[in-house]
Amino acid sequence: MQTSLCTLCYxxxxxxxxxxxxxxxxxxxxxxxxxxxGGHFEEDESPEDxxxxxxxxxxxxxxxxxxxxxxxxxxxxxxxxxYMHLYTADGFTGEPIxxxxxxxxxxxxxxxxxxxxxxxDKIFFRLIxxxxxFFSLKLTYDGHGILTEAILDGxxxxxxxxxxxxxxxxxxVKERGVxxxxxxxxxxxxxxxxxxxxxxxxxxxxxxxxxxxxAWPDCYDISSAGHIPHGSTPLASAVREAKExxxxxxxxxxxxxxxxxLRERERVFHDRLFxxxxxxxxxxxxLKNPNPGFVLQESEVARIRWMTLRELNLSVKNPAFPxxxxxxxxxxxxxxxxxxxxx
Numbered sequence: 155m156q157t158s159l160c161t162l163c164y165x166x167x168x169x170x171x172x173x174x175x176x177x178x179x180x181x182x183x184x185x186x187x188x189x190x191x192g193g194h195f196e197e198d199e200s201p202e203d204x205x206x207x208x209x210x211x212x213x214x215x216x217x218x219x220x221x222x223x224x225x226x227x228x229x230x231x232x233x234x235x236x237y238m239h240l241y242t243a244d245g246f247t248g249e250p251i252x253x254x255x256x257x258x259x260x261x262x263x264x265x266x267x268x269x270x271x272x273x274x275d276k277i278f279f280r281l282i283x284x285x286x287x288f289f290s291l292k293l294t295y296d297g298h299g300i301l302t303e304a305i306l307d308g309x310x311x312x313x314x315x316x317x318x319x320x321x322x323x324x325x326x327v328k329e330r331g332v333x334x335x336x337x338x339x340x341x342x343x344x345x346x347x348x349x350x351x352x353x354x355x356x357x358x359x360x361x362x363x364x365x366x367x368x369a370w371p372d373c374y375d376i377s378s379a380g381h382i383p384h385g386s387t388p389l390a391s392a393v394r395e396a397k398e399x400x401x402x403x404x405x406x407x408x409x410x411x412x413x414x415x416l417r418e419r420e421r422v423f424h425d426r427l428f429x430x431x432x433x434x435x436x437x438x439x440x441l442k443n444p445n446p447g448f449v450l451q452e453s454e455v456a457r458i459r460w461m462t463l464r465e466l467n468l469s470v471k472n473p474a475f476p477x478x479x480x481x482x483x484x485x486x487x488x489x490x491x492x493x494x495x496x497x
Contacts, residue, residue, distance in 0.1 A: 156234045161205045162192040163220065163241040164282070165213070170260040172213065173269065177256050183230065188261075188269040191253075192238075201239040209243070212253045219245025223282060224289040228274070231297030242282060267336050273301040276332045277311070284426070301327045302384075313384035314340040319416055321433045327384050334369075337429035339416065340381065343391045344436045345409065346488050347377035347402075348495070349444040349460070356492060357460040361399065363478075364456050369421070369428045370478040374459065374469075377439075378402070388435035396439075400458070401449025409437040412487045419480075436484060438491050463492050 165172040174191050176184040193208040195201075201222070209217055220243035228236040250258070261269065266279065274293035281289055294303035304311040312330035316338045317323055326338070333340050347359040359377040363370055380395040382388060389406045396402045418431040448458060461469065469475045470485065479485065 158234070158236050159195040159201075159204075159239070160193060160236055161195075161201055161208055161239045161241065162190045162226075163205055163209055163217075163243055164190040165209070165215065165217075165246060166242060166244045167260065170262050171266055173259055173261045173266065174212070174253060174255060175257045175259065178254060183234075184272075186270055188266075188271055189275065191255075191258075192241075205239070205241055209246075210248075212255060213248075213258060214251035215246040215248045217243045217246050219243060222288065224278065224286075224291060226274075226278060227290070227292040229292070229294040229303075231295040231302070240278060272299075273326070273328055273332070274304060276336075277304055277306075277329045280329075280331050280335060281306075300325070301329070304329050312381065314338075314381060315384050317341055317433050319431075319433070321414060321416075330381065334428050334430055337418065337420070337431045339418075339431045339433050341388070342379065342381050342432040342434045343388045343395065344376045344434050344484070345378040345392045345396060345404075345439055346412075346437070346491075347396075347400075347439050347441060348492065349441040351444060355462055356496060357462055358466055358488070358492070360459045360461060360466075360477075360479075361450075362456040362459065362476075364452065364454055366453060369423050369430065371423070372456065372476055374475070374477040375479065379434075382435075388437075392435075392437055399451045399454050401451075402446060404439055409439055410491070412436040412438055412491055415481060415484050415487075417481050417484075434484070436487060438488070440495070463489060 173188045175188050176182055177186060191209055191212045195204045206217055209215055220241050223240045223242055226238040226240050228238055278291055290307055292305040296302050304313060313327050314330060314333050315323055316326040316328055317340065319339055328338055349357055351357060360374045361377060362374050363372060365371050378396045378399050380391060382391040389409065392409055393404050393406060396404045413436055415434050415436060417434065420429045470477055470479050
């Protein structure tokens with residue numbers, strides 16, 4: 155294994171980043187990618203020595219105001235590991251020069267997401283934009299440019315397999331926060347849980363989302379739902395989510411497929427844009443024991459509530475009822491399934 159130390163800097167001006175399009179070198183791990191400016195340490199250099207020298211050599215600018223944002227451990231998957239010292243800068247002097255590494259261009263920050271970036275780079279762009287405190291980010295790739303692991307300050311981040319709008323896998327993998335910023339379609343699983351009471355009423359379980367959720371906090375939602383992690387399947391995820399959120403053990407063979415839905419929504423939560431595009435696999439699960447003894451995951455679920463189909467239909471139309479059950483097509487799938495259960 156080869157290891158190296160390097161710096162990377164994103165210079166800011168007029169709500170733009172100075173981006174380097176790596177199109178010059180033939181054998182370049184960053185070939186055709188857009189990155190910041192920087193390079194490898196020379197003998198006896200500190201991170202700041204390397205930063206200032208590389209920026210001056212590649213851009214002609216002398217930095218006068220910069221900020222150390224974090225350490226990024228970049229594991230390429232082909233035997234090379236880099237320990238990258240990440241900076242942003244918004245003060246500089248000097249006149250620009252041509253760069254022998256590629257083409258320099260000032261890019262509006264909102265347009266950076268449309269460039270050909272490493273998926274891991276999008277994670278630290280997100281952290282920078284959120285003004286995250288100094289961080290340690292480990293990014294592991296498979297040797298072919300596919301992100302396989304992201305760990306922030308010692309905790310694994312969620313990775314999703316990105317799909318087309320018809321659910322076909324694209325081969326791309328994105329981190330959860332990035333997918334919810336750029337609106338990439340990703341797979342989720344929904345499980346509607348029902349029971350028949352002792353007096354013969356058919357009821358549907360709703361969960362109220364925790365106040366701490368990053369989207370739709372305090373809203374009533376599907377019985378059990380969640381994202382499908384990178385490399386997993388809808389069935390396995392449905393079983394896992396029911397166990398984690400509700401303490402409910404479900405057998406895969408007892409899940410009845412209702413269908414699939416693409417749902418796209420865009421809202422602002424906690425002062426941040428949340429652009430959600432989900433391709434959902436939808437299941438129905440009938441409880442054999444109407445009172446199984448639920449154990450709620452406090453970080454996800456505030457409380458649960460049973461409703462008849464009539465009560466559910468009235469509640470989703472009531473402006474005073476907090477909910478995120480706004481996909482009429484999915485609700486119609488549920489209504490049809492419940493009517494079939496009654497008949």
